[in-house]
Amino acid sequence: MLRNKEIILGVTGGIAAYKAVELLREMVKRGANVHVVMTKNAQQFVSPLTFETLSGNPVLCEMFRLFRGSKIGHVTLADIADLMVIAPATANILGKIANGIADDLLTTMVMAMKVPVLFAPSMNVNMWQSSFVQNNVERLKAHGYQFIGPAEGDLACGGAGRGRLADIAEIIEKIEDIFTKKDLQGQRILVTAGPTLEAIDPIRYITNRSTGKMGFALAKMARRRGAEVTLITGPNYLSLPRRDIQQISVHSAQQMRDVVMEYYEDCHIVIMAAAVADFRPQNTLQEKIKKTNGTYILKLEKNPDILKELGEKKGEHILVGFAAETSELMENAGQKLKEKNLDIIVANDVTQPGAGFGTDTNIVKILDVRGRVRKLPLLSKDEVANIILDQVVKLVRKKQRNLPWPRNW
Numbered sequence: 099m100l101r102n103k104e105i106i107l108g109v110t111g112g113i114a115a116y117k118a119v120e121l122l123r124e125m126v127k128r129g130a131n132v133h134v135v136m137t138k139n140a141q142q143f144v145s146p147l148t149f150e151t152l153s154g155n156p157v158l159c160e161m162f163r164l165f166r167g168s169k170i171g172h173v174t175l176a177d178i179a180d181l182m183v184i185a186p187a188t189a190n191i192l193g194k195i196a197n198g199i200a201d202d203l204l205t206t207m208v209m210a211m212k213v214p215v216l217f218a219p220s221m222n223v224n225m226w227q228s229s230f231v232q233n234n235v236e237r238l239k240a241h242g243y244q245f246i247g248p249a250e251g252d253l254a255c256g257g258a259g260r261g262r263l264a265d266i267a268e269i270i271e272k273i274e275d276i277f278t279k280k281d282l283q284g285q286r287i288l289v290t291a292g293p294t295l296e297a298i299d300p301i302r303y304i305t306n307r308s309t310g311k312m313g314f315a316l317a318k319m320a321r322r323r324g325a326e327v328t329l330i331t332g333p334n335y336l337s338l339p340r341r342d343i344q345q346i347s348v349h350s351a352q353q354m355r356d357v358v359m360e361y362y363e364d365c366h367i368v369i370m371a372a373a374v375a376d377f378r379p380q381n382t383l384q385e386k387i388k389k390t391n392g393t394y395i396l397k398l399e400k401n402p403d404i405l406k407e408l409g410e411k412k413g414e415h416i417l418v419g420f421a422a423e424t425s426e427l428m429e430n431a432g433q434k435l436k437e438k439n440l441d442i443i444v445a446n447d448v449t450q451p452g453a454g455f456g457t458d459t460n461i462v463k464i465l466d467v468r469g470r471v472r473k474l475p476l477l478s479k480d481e482v483a484n485i486i487l488d489q490v491v492k493l494v495r496k497k498q499r500n501l502p503w504p505r506n507w
């Protein structure tokens with residue numbers, strides 16, 4: 099997603115400077131061309147050689163070093179950059195920039211930037227809370243500078259509290275967010291994810307192989323594109339690199355149904371990526387079932403079909419379903435699309451390598467209500483999520499303008 103982006107990574111002198119190495123790697127992995135600028139103090143913590151090796155670009159530390167022929171470094175870089183990230187940002191750098199001081203390469207460069215500048219502060223909790231730092235932060239925000247973190251947790255100085263550098267995943271998510279067009283702004287999206295879990299007794303349950311990755315990718319991408327997102331999840335081990343998604347955890351299909359219905363009227367779009375269990379034990383026992391000789395027959399009864407119920411009272415909502423199949427993919431998916439009154443169904447053959455449950459990738463076909471099919475190759479779940487959301491955006495526009503169905507699928 100950061101392909102061909104020119105990013106300046108400013109590193110200042112805090113203990114979290116070593117984490118900037120990981121941040122650099124993550125940006126490079128995503129295709130960015132990163133230019134590292136270090137303050138004098140930052141070089142006490144990490145060697146410029148580390149950043150130089152991993153970025154493949156010279157690391158700039160000195161104010162008067164010439165860069166790319168005859169042009170002065172900070173001016174050239176500031177001109178070509180798409181974004182500047184300062185991580186970690188110390189109290190000192192925040193104070194200097196907030197007060198217009200430009201006495202080294204990094205601070206001078208910040209002054210010359212015409213593109214977004216993102217600060218990821220890291221410092222002792224008391225320093226962060228001090229009125230000096232807080233006033234400087236407010237001042238910088240008022241000038242349009244952006245912030246991520248600091249996070250709460252154990253601090254290198256021995257204490258605990260708010261002051262840690264935000265997680266690298268969160269910083270990356272914020273960077274991606276800055277570069278993302280907000281084409282779902284104003285839309286409220288409800289996404290379901292994961293399996294459901296149907297209790298047999300206090301010890302045992304029935305579930306399926308879903309891990310929730312596809313639904314989490316959809317929630318993250320929808321929020322990145324500006325939607326307000328509510329994510330209703332069955333049990334899973336995932337965490338989101340964003341704090342601005344409302345997440346509600348449920349266990350059973352019945353619980354998922356109840357929460358979905360509670361939020362349904364208030365949202366514009368529902369994406370049911372959850373693998374809802376079709377059946378549950380007829381009776382959930384309060385005591386553990388003890389083993390007996392011979393066979394044990396477990397009676398199951400049907401769970402509510404959440405998406406079908408939503409389709410029956412569709413109104414102006416846009417409904418997106420998934421079809422996880424092991425055979426006759428298109429026939430089954432097409433039938434579900436009609437039966438559940440959906441706008442789009444995302445069909446995946448879970449037997450294909452790289453597709454379906456637990457993987458970071460997926461291979462899907464997207465069908466619409468007019469029978470059009472978009473076949474996608476093996477892609478990351480994030481990429482698949484974005485393509486599904488592209489189709490959703492087209493439907494939103496069509497609804498907003500009361501247009502006929504979009505032609506370019």
Ligand code: CTP
Nearest residue numbers: 370371372374376402403404405419420421422
């Ligand atoms: N779904 C649902 N409630 C259920 C079962 C499924 O809302 N009780 C939703 C899923 O979230 C998915 C779509 O319906 O978006 C299709 O789910 P899938 O399990 O593929 O199909 P089913 O309708 O359950 O039919 P079958 O299991 O017979 O293939």
